[in-house]
Amino acid sequence: MKPLSRRLLFLSTAIVTSLFAGVALQAQDKVPVSVLMIGYPDQDSTDAVTGVVSPGIGHLEEAFEAANPGIDLQIINIPWGEGATGYAPKTEAMIQGNEACLYEMPGAAAFARRGALVDLSKLIEADSSFVNLWGPALTTLRIWGPDNPQGLYFIPNNTGERVIHWDATLFDHYGVEPLSKNPTLDEIAEKAKLLTGTDPVTGEQTYGYYYQGKYAVWQFLSIAHAMGANWGSVGADGKMTIEWNTPTYLKALEWFVDMAKYAPEGALASDGMPQGFLSDDNVVAIIPEGEQGYFIQPLIANPDLQARYRSSFNLRGPDGVGGVSTISPLAMAASCENKDAAWTALKWLAGSADAERYYFESNGRIPTSSAGAEALPQIASFPDGDVVLTQPQFAEAPYPWAAAQPRWAMQTALEGALAGTLTPAQALEQAQAETDAWLAEQQ
Amino acid sequence: MTREPGSASFPAGSGYSTSEGPMRRAFSSLTRGVWVWYTFLLPPLLLILVFVGYPTLLAFRQSFYTRTPEGQVFAGTYHFERLLTNSIFWGALGNTILLGLAFLAIVIPLATIFASMLNRVRHGATPLKVIYFLPQLTSSVAIAIMFHYVFQPDWGLLNGGLRSIGLSEVPLWLADPRFNLTGSRAAVTVLAVWAGLGYFIIVTLAGLQSIPADLYDAAAIDGATPLQAWFTITLPSLRPTFIFLIMTGTIDALSRFGDLWTLGGPGGAPARSLQSIVMYMFQTGFESNDFSLSAATAVVFFLIVLGVTIIAFWGFLRKEFKAMK
Structure with missing residues (x-):
């Protein structure tokens, strides 16, 4: 080898070695925190129809590390999947293998009962700089754990949302006072009745009320909660007690069946929002427990719609919260070795404007923290932007049976009551009997 | 070439033959x-x-x-024991049988009539057969979604048509769980007939074309009218075809899932009126995670299908098999 080549080889080797050494030193300075995230795009992707770009998960990591240079956030992003390849068995395997510190964990309550999660309330107590950005949710979401019967084992990092939608144009046509920001059942009933009939301006048949037939159970539970009903509880051993057949639920079901008279006849067969919603053809005035996915993007894209399609807070119970919860819980594994750094990461991932913006831009998920307005000014500027961005903090605690037989038992009974094949009392009796049979089989 | 004693290719009388x-x-x-x-x-x-x-x-x-x-x-x-004392199971089984019977009771006579007419068509029979068969090639989920738009009570195609001819009281179709001719069960029966008619027509047509022409010639010589010939020659000769269609149609009806699931969701909404036994099995196993009850349902379902097949074989096909021997 010639001397010049030898020198060049030496020089390049030295550069590469020092680069690697530098990177290694830099990584050594940082505290690693691994986090399991579910269902985010791995890479930037562009919607073929709208041209909207969904940012890849790397953007979240970059934003975090820019804000927290002392922590090396290692995101493990998995798809939701189904069955044996779904997120649930992967989460279980990762918990058992101590493979991550933080987990986006839909089944967090069950892991908490097993003692696999950290009670975050203790970290909050020890954290003098902690600011509650999640409002009442930090109280609502407390559940039983082996080290605390009222522990906080997860904080929601993003959510879907249910609000009460109402059509301001129909209210205007009938000369009915707009729906208030926190409507009561009485206000809804009174105005729904006034808004059912022939529209004085268009001559079209309009309906004061609406429910999604195939998901009526969620609206019913929201109504019942507003009347003070309580479905039951989960005991220290994880066993559930569920009480449907109570006077309060009966009163709620009678109210619901009565209000269904002011909804389109085909509502029982519907699995979405009414035909014509978000267009000039809408004929439905009030939609309690309406889904957010149907209106956020169209309202952002078409500001004219914002004045017509309004949102009010969901019905609230005596406890000050109300509406079904569709949160994504973020939890910390008890086996996490870097709990301080993980706590910093958890707070940032669940509460920062950057993180909330990422969840919305990548998956359309709504902020759960009070940083929502800063994260998404395009929503904050809606006439009801504050409702849209703060309703998630006032949602009920997730129902632990939401994907199990009690849901189907109640849903079927409701369908019978709404169709008139069962009386409300018979419907609740049927739901209770089927739920009891299921509960008896739970280990 | 070396040959082993007892090899089948040894010539007779070679001395290597044994009793084997x-x-x-x-x-x-x-x-x-x-x-x-x-x-x-x-x-x-x-x-x-x-x-x-x-x-x-x-x-x-x-x-x-x-x-x-x-x-x-x-x-x-x-x-x-849990399964057989469960009213939801019996409801699903009853639904499955009812929907299956309604389907077969409509589709077989319709297919026979259509096939008989197609059999008489001199020109354009093939395109017609293709058109009738097309729904059979369409996914049951796609068909269910299409019929959801047809039967939606408020803005569906059918009720829209009824309103346009002046009817103000229109059926509720998919929002009505009652046992009647304008409820959810009737709607899904119409769907099933529309989707399955082409297949039944093609099989019946094949049966029609296997009937010897001599029989019709003899009937014509004896002075039989076309209708008499249809009743006395065509229908009796189609017996094996009908048996085949009833057997396969019954098994298909018992295992019905995709379209009902798409229209009624896991619970067969409204009020379980569209819940079939396979949907019940799926819901029990994959929605409620009660795999043992779901497996018990599968076993009972297996035994029902086996029973139907054995009864159909001994009741209907024994005569045909004996004739073949």
């Missing part, structure tokens, strides 16, 4: 060329054993066990 010789020769002639076919049949057989046989055995086993945090615990016939 004729038997071996017979066996050899029987199996000659057969092994190659068994070799070809082996891969699909293995696939069936792995993906059908083994899961079936597992389902049978699971129906006698209960999953607990400590593992599987033998439960005897407990899950069958």
Whole structure:
């Protein structure tokens, strides 16, 4: 080898070695925190129809590390999947293998009962700089754990949302006072009745009320909660007690069946929002427990719609919260070795404007923290932007049976009551009997 | 070339023949060329054993066990007792039978009439057959979504049409769980007939075309009218076709899932009026995670289908098989 080549080889080797050494030193300075995230795009992707770009998960990591240079956030992003390849068995395997510190964990309550999660309330107590950005949710979401019967084992990092939608144009046509920001059942009933009939301006048949037939159970539970009903509880051993057949639920079901008279006849067969919603053809005035996915993007894209399609807070119970919860819980594994750094990461991932913006831009998920307005000014500027961005903090605690037989038992009974094949009392009796049979089989 | 004693290819009287010789020769002639076919049949057989046989055995086993945090615990016939005392199961079974009977009672006569007319068509029969058969090639989910738009009570195509001709009281179709001719069960029966008619027509047409023309000639000579010939020659001659359609149609009706699931969701909404036994099995297993009850349902379903097949065979087909012998 010639001397010049030898020198060049030496020089390049030295550069590469020092680069690697530098990177290694830099990584050594940082505290690693691994986090399991579910269902985010791995890479930037562009919607073929709208041209909207969904940012890849790397953007979240970059934003975090820019804000927290002392922590090396290692995101493990998995798809939701189904069955044996779904997120649930992967989460279980990762918990058992101590493979991550933080987990986006839909089944967090069950892991908490097993003692696999950290009670975050203790970290909050020890954290003098902690600011509650999640409002009442930090109280609502407390559940039983082996080290605390009222522990906080997860904080929601993003959510879907249910609000009460109402059509301001129909209210205007009938000369009915707009729906208030926190409507009561009485206000809804009174105005729904006034808004059912022939529209004085268009001559079209309009309906004061609406429910999604195939998901009526969620609206019913929201109504019942507003009347003070309580479905039951989960005991220290994880066993559930569920009480449907109570006077309060009966009163709620009678109210619901009565209000269904002011909804389109085909509502029982519907699995979405009414035909014509978000267009000039809408004929439905009030939609309690309406889904957010149907209106956020169209309202952002078409500001004219914002004045017509309004949102009010969901019905609230005596406890000050109300509406079904569709949160994504973020939890910390008890086996996490870097709990301080993980706590910093958890707070940032669940509460920062950057993180909330990422969840919305990548998956359309709504902020759960009070940083929502800063994260998404395009929503904050809606006439009801504050409702849209703060309703998630006032949602009920997730129902632990939401994907199990009690849901189907109640849903079927409701369908019978709404169709008139069962009386409300018979419907609740049927739901209770089927739920009891299921509960008896739970280990 | 060395030959082994007893080889089937040894000539007779060569001195190597034993008492086994004729038997071996017979066996050899029987199996000659057969092994190659068994070799070809082996891969699909293995696939069936792995993906059908083994899961079936597992389902049978699971129906006698209960999953607990400590593992599987033998439960005897407990899950069958739960199943047979469960009103939801009986409701789903009743629905399945009712929807199946309604479907067959409509589709077979309709298919016979359409096939008889197609059989008479001189020009354009093939395009018509293709058109009638097209729904059979469409996914049941796509058909269900399409019929959701047809039967939606408020803005659906059918009620829109009824309103346009002046009817103000229109049926509720998919929002009505009652047992009536304008409810959800009627709607899904219309859907099933629309989707399955083409297949039934094609099979019936094949049956019609296998009837010897001599019979019709003889009937014409005897002075029979076309209608008399249809009743006395065509319908009796189609007996094997009808039996085939009833058997396969029954099994298809019992295993109905995709369209009902799409229209009624896991619970067969409204009020379980569209819940079939397979939907119940799926909901129990994959929505409520009660795999033992779901497996017990699968076993009972298997026995029902087996029973239907045996009854159909002994009741209807024995005569045909005897005639073939």
